[in-house]
Amino acid sequence: MNIPTLMTKVAALSGHPVPVSKQPAPYDAEDCVVIAANAAGQIGRVRGLREIRNRAFVSYEGAGKGGAPLVLRMDIIVPETPGPHPLVVFVPGGGFVRSPKAAGRRMRRVLAAAGYVVASIEYRTTRHGATYLDGLADVRAAVRFLRANADEYRIDPTRVALWGESAGGYLVALAGATNGDRRFDPDGNAEVQAIIDKFGGSDLRRLADGFDRATIDAVYAPGNAIARYVHGPGAVTLDDDSEAVIAADPATHVNPSTPPFLIFHGSDDRIISPVQTALLHQALLRAGVNSTRYVVTGAGHGDLAVKGGEEKFWTTASMLKIMTDFLAQSFTVHGRGV
Numbered sequence: 001m002n003i004p005t006l007m008t009k010v011a012a013l014s015g016h017p018v019p020v021s022k023q024p025a026p027y028d029a030e031d032c033v034v035i036a037a038n039a040a041g042q043i044g045r046v047r048g049l050r051e052i053r054n055r056a057f058v059s060y061e062g063a064g065k066g067g068a069p070l071v072l073r074m075d076i077i078v079p080e081t082p083g084p085h086p087l088v089v090f091v092p093g094g095g096f097v098r099s100p101k102a103a104g105r106r107m108r109r110v111l112a113a114a115g116y117v118v119a120s121i122e123y124r125t126t127r128h129g130a131t132y133l134d135g136l137a138d139v140r141a142a143v144r145f146l147r148a149n150a151d152e153y154r155i156d157p158t159r160v161a162l163w164g165e166s167a168g169g170y171l172v173a174l175a176g177a178t179n180g181d182r183r184f185d186p187d188g189n190a191e192v193q194a195i196i197d198k199f200g201g202s203d204l205r206r207l208a209d210g211f212d213r214a215t216i217d218a219v220y221a222p223g224n225a226i227a228r229y230v231h232g233p234g235a236v237t238l239d240d241d242s243e244a245v246i247a248a249d250p251a252t253h254v255n256p257s258t259p260p261f262l263i264f265h266g267s268d269d270r271i272i273s274p275v276q277t278a279l280l281h282q283a284l285l286r287a288g289v290n291s292t293r294y295v296v297t298g299a300g301h302g303d304l305a306v307k308g309g310e311e312k313f314w315t316t317a318s319m320l321k322i323m324t325d326f327l328a329q330s331f332t333v334h335g336r337g338v
Contacts, residue, residue, distance in 0.1 A: 056073050
């Protein structure tokens with residue numbers, strides 16, 4: 001079986017509706033840090049942490065099956081030390097179709113062992129007839145819930161970061177870009193101090209830039225999950241309302257309250273073009289926002305990268321150090337460090 005076919009099958013099994021390109025897109029290294037993918041030095045396993053699973057944080061009446069309430073839940077990992085600790089909210093990927101909060105558990109546990117409370121959340125997707133605005137509201141609901149329960153989980157509510165991958169990277173980028181915008185967060189209780197965006201989308205009209213024609217056509221096909229997450233249910237395409245797609249782009253909303261960004265993208269990502277994070281990174285820099293973008297040459301799309309164990313490129317001690325150094329610096333700017 002050739003690599004593109006294998007990757008397509010893995011994507012399908014994962015519930016990921018985004019087509020997989022047979023060719024990688026050219027990547028833009030302007031104003032970026034380019035590092036070679038290296039699977040050596042994998043993070044270890046961690047024991048002894050307090051882990052709270054399936055904690056409900058928001059409920060939507062009538063939005064579940066058969067009109068039942070839809071309850072969204074999170075898994076929370078708390079360090080052993082007294083705290084209070086900075087908080088990292090993890091938003092998993094899933095192609096706008098699913099939100100598996102069990103994803104990334106190994107990295108989440110190691111991050112918690114480094115002194116962070118780490119919460120992995122569910123959010124509404126196209127399976128619920130939801131749009132990106134609903135997903136964004138869920139991310140903010142999670143932050144509000146954790147701030148309201150900061151004492152229970154030994155959280156420092158003044159030091160909060162969002163970390164997302166793929167579709168989750170898109171949502172955390174949007175949350176960061178709209179930080180301080182009262183249209184999206186009327187009471188300001190969901191503001192954050194740092195964003196980590198791993199291979200997320202931005203300008204969804206260009207999600208497949210540089211990919212093969214079949215992949216580009218599939219992204220623009222009627223009823224595609226990406227289009228439905230922008231426009232809502234129905235046989236819509238990304239071209240149906242260009243203004244709506246622009247409004248869904250995090251780069252549209254960058255403002256003086258946008259916090260620092262740490263961005264990663266693999267040069268061999270065949271699901272979300274590296275052009276996406278390049279566009280967002282440049283928009284952040286133009287607005288004067290502190291943004292650092294890493295291009296990892298040879299790395300693919302996280303846990304959907306199957307060629308030669310590419311997913312291991314994202315779970316190394318060196319990758320963790322880049323993240324923790326960024327978080328410590330961002331939180332120090334806003335107050336105390338870790």
